[in-house]
Amino acid sequence: MLKTTIIGATGYTGAELALMVHKHPELTLSGLYVSANSVDAGKSISQLHRKLAGLVDVAVEPLVDVEKVAKECDVAFFATAHEVSHDLAQSFLVQGCQVFDLSGAFRVKQEGFYPKYYGFEHKYDVLLDNSAYGLAEWNAEQVKQSQLVAVPGCYPTASQLAVKPLLESGLIDTAQWPVINATSGVSGAGRKATLNNSFCEVSLKPYGVFSHRHQPEIATHLGCDVIFTPHLGNFKRGILATITMKLAKGATEQQVKDAFESAYQGKPAVRLLTDELPSIQNVENTPFCDIGWKVQGEHIIVVSAIDNLLKGASSQAMQCLNIHFGFPELTALV
Secondary structure, three states, X not given: OEEEEEEOOXXXXXXXXXXXXXXOOXXXXXXXXXXXXXXXXXXXXXXXXXXXXXXXXXXXXXXXXXXXXXXXXXXXXXXXXXXXXXXXXXXXXXXXXXXXXXXXXXXXXXXXHHHHHOOOOOOOHHHHHHXXXXXXXXXXXXXXXXXXXXXXXXXXXXXXXXXXXXXHOOOEOOOOOOEEEXXXXXXXHOOOXXXXXXXXXXXXXXXXXXXXXXXXXXXXXXXXXXXXXXXEOOOOOOEEEEEEEEEOOOOOHHHHHHXXXXXXXXXXXXXXXXXXXXXXXXXXXXXXXXXEEXXXXXXXXXXXXXXXXXXXXXXXXXXXXXXXXXXXXXXXXX
């Protein structure tokens, strides 16, 4: 049994991970931690997230002695702020711990990226160079081999899974940048209460126009410039991405279908829809990404839907764990 610790355990994704570890036949929960000054320290995780009552009735501890915690686990999930993951990773890796980081601290290997988009200087270039980008369906070999897996963001996951098969097959005219319009539920903003995610204040609206940090993450890992516009929706969880692209000259609808089927054959967390377009209600509370598309003339519209807290975060992290250790991909997820 792999001793598994969750840092940042009391947020939405941390709670989902705690439940997955409880369900996983090869894992045992070795600790739940939050920052030393967190108001959640000392409380039971099931007190904070009632759906865990009777399942994971474990106290959340303050993270004080990092080295001690790192020595006592085989696997660590970081569901923390970006700067926190950046500062913690080295301490866990030197103890031989396998790390799955759900923050953005190790996702993008690009000069000047972190000061510009995350507001801090990255001090661990070697870790950044050696991390695997955990887009599970596309980077399984790197995930198997790396001690540090950077789990993609929710918007990048929904976007890349929809676009990558067509780019890899040469079916997209990239002179016209793919246009990604994606809408997320308010849980994407985290559990901390703010005016912007108050129920009475939330309305459907765009944000981060031309400035959102997930745009360069998507573009970097696709190898293609994109226009990305995120929207906040007045619902709890899920992401729906609608992506408009120009097909390469001569590309056919059958080639599109073949590209998607070839890319995701044997990939259990992706479901291809051939007779309808995806909706959030069919993926919320599941680890799946549903993808559908329509072709008209020289353009294609691809739609993908995920649960932002699961396939966009915690279940993809667990999927990467399963890939890394050789377990069936959807263990503890369905």
